[in-house]
Amino acid sequence: MDGDDKGHGSESPTNSQQTISDDDEIDYSIKPEFYDSELDEKDEQWIHNKRKGRSSDAILSCPACFTTLSLECQRHEKYVTQYRAIFVVNCKIKSDQTFRSGSQKPRKGKRCRDSSEESHPIGCESLKPVCCSVCSTEVGVIDEDEVYHFFNVIPSEP
Template sequence: MSLFDCKYDGCSDDSSSSEESDCNVVKDDHGFEERMKHELQSEVISYSRRNTKTEKNPSLEQPNDDDLLYDPEEDKVNEKFTRHLQKSSQNGQVCEETTDAILNCPGCMSLLCLNCQRHSKYKTQYRTMFTFNCKIADGTTQVPAVVDLSKDASSAIIEDLKTVVCEVCNTPVGLLESNGVYHLFNVLASHS
């Protein structure tokens, strides 16, 4: 007799025959399957009843503002906010003229100006009286070659110029004349 020649017929203590135990297992399996089908069917029915009572036909409902991914009134609110910014920067006055560009700092993208005039010859230079986030820098003033203040700019006028920097990141953005006119030339312009 070799090691693999043994025939195991079940436990020797098992008093029931294998035919009877097979029948009982099949009956138990069949009963279990019937109970599971009945339970699944009852769950499906109760779930469908719950959802059909509370759920309306979504295709018939009109979407409200909370369902939209945008606010249809946002443009009006933004325009009102911009007008408020203009009033606060221009001593309570709102200019009805259109601006040549909205100017931002090239270093940090902070808003610098809402109303400005573009220079006729130097297309990257702008003139304005009202700014945001700008401050006067301490130190010497260096006038770039592209800055055209006036036709008869003398050294006395150049001495009255002050360097203007971004208040947020201290990037030089332009010059300020003694009469209060800003010349902004190191800016990002979004033309309107």
């Protein structure tokens, strides 16, 4: 017995362990019933109909489960791994969590206020986390104008 056979014994494999090539079992003269040679064209037409002729910079998917999140989005001008979208699918908003983000420093004496207050100083907006509805991975945020900002997604060519 050499070093490779240690612990394996010289038993013959059981029926469930026998290795048979899949090629030996497949009859290639018959097309599979689920095969569709025109599927790519049908998918392209479906996307075109969903977008109603509008273009997109990418199709966004969840990084954990690859579920489609947006078919129509715009890439951020400065941060190329971030996208924004209005029309999304398979996304859920965590309404119980809200945080503030400001693009400008608040002026002297002004701060971001609680979510219960209606007016906000310039540059301060309320954001809510957005998760994949399938696996709950956080993929971005939604702002007060109902624009989704994605930063944790996988983009693919539209």
